[in-house]
Amino acid sequence: MAIQPSHSSRRILLPVRQWFILFSLVAAFFLNLIPLGDAPGMPDWVALVLAFWSVREPLRLGMGTAFVIGLLMDVATGSIMGQHSLAYLMLSYAAGGLSRRILWFPLAQQALHILPLLLATQTVMVVTRLIGGADFPGWGYFLGSFSGVLLWFPLTFVLLLPQYQPIEKDENRPI
Amino acid sequence: MSVVGHQPPPFFRRGPAPLARLAFFVILSLALLVLDLKYRYLELARQGVATALYPLQRAAYVPVDLYEQLGDYLSSLAAVQRENVQLKRKELESANWLLRQQHLELENQRLRELLDMKARQPVSGTIAEILYTARDPFSRRVIVDKGGQHGIAAGQAVVDEAGVLGQVTRVYPLQSEVTLVTDKNQAVPVKIVRNGLRTALFGASGGQLELRFLAANADVQPGDLLVTSGLDGVYLPGLPVAKVLRVERDAAYSFARILCEPAAGVEKHGQVLILGSREALPPQVAETEARDKPAKGRKARRKE
Numbered sequence: 412m413a414i415q416p417s418h419s420s421r422r423i424l425l426p427v428r429q430w431f432i433l434f435s436l437v438a439a440f441f442l443n444l445i446p447l448g449d450a451p452g453m454p455d456w457v458a459l460v461l462a463f464w465s466v467r468e469p470l471r472l473g474m475g476t477a478f479v480i481g482l483l484m485d486v487a488t489g490s491i492m493g494q495h496s497l498a499y500l501m502l503s504y505a506a507g508g509l510s511r512r513i514l515w516f517p518l519a520q521q522a523l524h525i526l527p528l529l530l531a532t533q534t535v536m537v538v539t540r541l542i543g544g545a546d547f548p549g550w551g552y553f554l555g556s557f558s559g560v561l562l563w564f565p566l567t568f569v570l571l572l573p574q575y576q577p578i579e580k581d582e583n584r585p586i
Numbered sequence: 587m588s589v590v591g592h593q594p595p596p597f598f599r600r601g602p603a604p605l606a607r608l609a610f611f612v613i614l615s616l617a618l619l620v621l622d623l624k625y626r627y628l629e630l631a632r633q634g635v636a637t638a639l640y641p642l643q644r645a646a647y648v649p650v651d652l653y654e655q656l657g658d659y660l661s662s663l664a665a666v667q668r669e670n671v672q673l674k675r676k677e678l679e680s681a682n683w684l685l686r687q688q689h690l691e692l693e694n695q696r697l698r699e700l701l702d703m704k705a706r707q708p709v710s711g712t713i714a715e716i717l718y719t720a721r722d723p724f725s726r727r728v729i730v731d732k733g734g735q736h737g738i739a740a741g742q743a744v745v746d747e748a749g750v751l752g753q754v755t756r757v758y759p760l761q762s763e764v765t766l767v768t769d770k771n772q773a774v775p776v777k778i779v780r781n782g783l784r785t786a787l788f789g790a791s792g793g794q795l796e797l798r799f800l801a802a803n804a805d806v807q808p809g810d811l812l813v814t815s816g817l818d819g820v821y822l823p824g825l826p827v828a829k830v831l832r833v834e835r836d837a838a839y840s841f842a843r844i845l846c847e848p849a850a851g852v853e854k855h856g857q858v859l860i861l862g863s864r865e866a867l868p869p870q871v872a873e874t875e876a877r878d879k880p881a882k883g884r885k886a887r888r889k890e
Contacts, residue, residue: 446718
């Protein structure tokens with residue numbers, strides 16, 4: 412599906428490649444696995460990339476993928492099975508449902524749409540764990556969503572980069 | 587579209603409706619949650635996936651490891667020398683106790699033999715290194731670099747040079763997960779050294795510990811040292827766990843609020859000792875034997 416970066420852009424993008432979606436998800440998973448201690452405000456990369464592809468390509472990235480990568484995240488972090496998968500699932504559903512609306516806006520307002528989605532994802536995880544008898548981690552936990560939203564701008568640029576390439580190569584043209 | 591035998595063209599077919607798919611996966615997630623939380627049926631599946639993810643996890647640890655090594659490399663020679671002097675002094679200070687320990691242990695053993703008491707269990711242990719804190723803000727756990735391949739089993743106690751650190755709660759083939767004593771759901775049976783009062787210690791928020799269910803007039807003072815009582819069959823008796831920081835007695839509540847500070851460097855990284863699992867307590871063994879062979883026991887009694 413060739414679409415514009417946003418409604419105001421005249422540029423038509425190349426169709427996305429399936430392997431690139433998969434690769435970006437694996438890279439986000441890897442970034443999530445890097446043990447940085449309990450530094451506050453670390454973004455959830457997987458949630459961010461999932462939200463991005465759910466908004467851009469709701470037909471290519473389904474809830475099944477979100478569910479499976481959530482399960483992998485559960486095992487990798489040693490949390491309860493189903494905690495991340497439930498949260499990512501709902502994120503993917505909401506972002507996919509809102510995709511037509513979100514793409515109508517420029518980047519800053521897209522980010523404003525993503526913020527409540529990421530906060531809701533974290534809230535689902537907190538509620539799941541509180542029911543499971545864990546301790547409330549403190550309000551600093553929700554900082555991760557805010558830092559994640561700030562990353563929406565560079566993330567859009569990086570993840571759309573392969574689609575910005577021209578179809579026919581011209582030696583005399585700079586880009 | 588309702589003509590019999592006519593289906594929509596394949597390029598319109600998109601599977602079940604999004605809401606139906608969402609409902610299906612939500613139910614699946616909730617089922618997994620209940621299975622894992624309530625019945626712990628999924629440990630085997632978790633082991634398999636964790637083993638498959640192990641290379642990726644080790645790879646993710648590489649940048650952090652490199653950063654730490656760089657820090658070690660750049661730490662000045664003077665700091666290392668200072669640490670060396672401190673360690674030497676500490677060793678000299680503890681030499682007095684260590685040298686007499688062997689003698690005392692022998693004497694203790696002889697006295698126990700004289701009194702016909704059961705000998706104390708010997709302590710064995712495996713040295714492990716804390717790799718990193720688990721990325722789970724809801725609990726306090728660390729990952730250590732020894733696992734099932736090195737003979738670690740779930741339930742073993744973990745100590746460092748100052749006291750009890752926690753307990754092994756999940757074992758993977760090459761790593762294991764240690765729940766720290768500061769975790770909310772981790773309880774340690776302790777006793778107060780000063781007066782021998784037995785109680786249980788729970789984790790509290792902010793890396794502290796809390797003595798729950800002690801009456802408001804219980805004999806606890808700030809500065810009291812808490813050691814394991816060994817009643818649970820997990821921790822050896824006498825290991826230091828915590829020190830009482832603050833005691834709040836409020837007449838409105840029947841229990842005192844007692845906050846403690848962990849003795850071990852719970853929030854620091856470094857080398858730890860995973861103690862060998864304790865054998866079952868002797869009375870229980872005797873009971874099961876008696877239950878297994880009731881006929882023999884009766885015969886033996888008749889002979890008497």
